[in-house]
Amino acid sequence: MGQASCLEALMTPKLRSILNADGSCAEELRDLVPDSDLLAILRIILLNRVMDRRLMTLQRQGRLGFYMTSTGEEAVTVGAAYALREDDPIFLSYREVGSLLWRKVPLNAIMNQLIGNAQDLNKGRQMPFHYCFREHHIPSVSSPVGTQLPHACGFGYAARILKTSQVALAFCGEGAASEGDFHTALNFSGVLNAQTIFLIRNNGYAISTPESVQTKACSLASRAEGYGIAGVRIDGTDLLMVVRAVRDAAERARGGGGPALIEALTYRMGAHSSADDPTRYRPEEEMRQWEKLDALARVRLHAKWRGIWTDTEEESAWADAEKAVSQMISECERLPPPPVESLFDDVYERMPAVLRTQKEEYLRFLRDRKR
Numbered sequence: 301m302g303q304a305s306c307l308e309a310l311m312t313p314k315l316r317s318i319l320n321a322d323g324s325c326a327e328e329l330r331d332l333v334p335d336s337d338l339l340a341i342l343r344i345i346l347l348n349r350v351m352d353r354r355l356m357t358l359q360r361q362g363r364l365g366f367y368m369t370s371t372g373e374e375a376v377t378v379g380a381a382y383a384l385r386e387d388d389p390i391f392l393s394y395r396e397v398g399s400l401l402w403r404k405v406p407l408n409a410i411m412n413q414l415i416g417n418a419q420d421l422n423k424g425r426q427m428p429f430h431y432c433f434r435e436h437h438i439p440s441v442s443s444p445v446g447t448q449l450p451h452a453c454g455f456g457y458a459a460r461i462l463k464t465s466q467v468a469l470a471f472c473g474e475g476a477a478s479e480g481d482f483h484t485a486l487n488f489s490g491v492l493n494a495q496t497i498f499l500i501r502n503n504g505y506a507i508s509t510p511e512s513v514q515t516k517a518c519s520l521a522s523r524a525e526g527y528g529i530a531g532v533r534i535d536g537t538d539l540l541m542v543v544r545a546v547r548d549a550a551e552r553a554r555g556g557g558g559p560a561l562i563e564a565l566t567y568r569m570g571a572h573s574s575a576d577d578p579t580r581y582r583p584e585e586e587m588r589q590w591e592k593l594d595a596l597a598r599v600r601l602h603a604k605w606r607g608i609w610t611d612t613e614e615e616s617a618w619a620d621a622e623k624a625v626s627q628m629i630s631e632c633e634r635l636p637p638p639p640v641e642s643l644f645d646d647v648y649e650r651m652p653a654v655l656r657t658q659k660e661e662y663l664r665f666l667r668d669r670k671r
């Protein structure tokens with residue numbers, strides 16, 4: 301490719317999609333997600349929506365410290381997990397509850413983490429959303445954005461050396477793609493032929509910072525060329541496209557073809573978190589436009605086009621989701637916080653005398669305060 305046409309290709313990256321606006325798709329692409337799986341995915345998206353609405357309300361009522369929705373981004377979060385093997389680790393950024401739901405992480409385990417109660421696997425020592433579910437191949441989330449990317453590079457490199465045929469997938473936002481860790485991870489992955497997929501959920505905003513301030517380039521996927529790895533830019537509200545892109549990338553990586561960068565265009569329909577008010581920096585009109593591309597609306601339309609989903613089925617699926625979330629909330633809210641003495645555990649294999657003294661002093665202080 302000559303310089304001029306190469307530049308042109310980079311400046312006008314093709315956005316790939318499969319689903320048409322009326323919910324149809326080419327007949328031969330239906331099998332990307334068989335009917336029964338499509339229904340399961342649709343139900344998970346509904347569940348994800350109910351969790352977002354109910355848990356955000358809980359946060360407003362002072363019953364949850366912090367919450368982040370993923371409404372609008374479920375085609376990416378559920379679709380990517382669906383396209384992977386069950387033992388492929390997923391390095392979350394944080395906004396990917398949909399991946400946990402596809403991996404069948406129990407609802408109560410998710411809620412216990414959000415509350416930080418006595419049954420939280422993190423023992424209440426992490427912020428909400430900093431999940432870690434080892435048996436579901438979900439490594440621990442870290443607060444500094446982008447730090448999961450070198451971790452996924454390392455895992456993908458180890459998988460290649462150990463010949464495990466696992467592929468690591470790391471999510472990040474377009475904001476995280478401005479971090480040095482992004483460059484380090486992609487460059488090393490390319491050089492080391494790591495079995496790693498980097499999936500950017502480009503939802504347009506990093507809290508209040510629009511994408512136009514993150515980069516002058518009109519595509520993040522085009523960065524792949526600079527690292528010598530595969531890159532593709534896809535419609536992230538199109539479930540079938542997400543599944544195809546992740547599956548292709550995983551197959552290539554498993555076969556020794558190296559890492560991939562997938563940029564999935566999507567939209568954060570809600571606030572960044574419970575501590576944010578997007579009406580202060582996002583035009584209403586923009587939000588209304590994206591509603592037409594809502595991941596749920598598009599998956600629903602596609603299922604109706606296949607003739608496998610009716611309004612009655614949807615009504616009962618919403619009711620099931622409401623029931624499951626109510627049960628999750630009532631069961632997990634009832635649990636006590638972790639025992640205070642556990643604060644001192646897990647730092648050393650054998651607790652040194654100085655820490656034991658501190659623990660005794662602290663417990664004495666708490667007892668005296670109660671009297």
Ligand SMILES: Cc1ncc(C[n+]2csc(CCOP(=O)(O)OP(=O)(O)O)c2C)c(N)n1
Nearest residue numbers: 395443444445473474475476503505506507
């Ligand atoms: C290194 C670092 N800088 C800043 C923050 C604060 N912070 C948390 S989330 C976030 C926005 C990230 O945006 P993006 O990567 O686009 O993901 P999104 O939230 O849109 O899913 C920021 C700036 C942080 N956690 N770590």
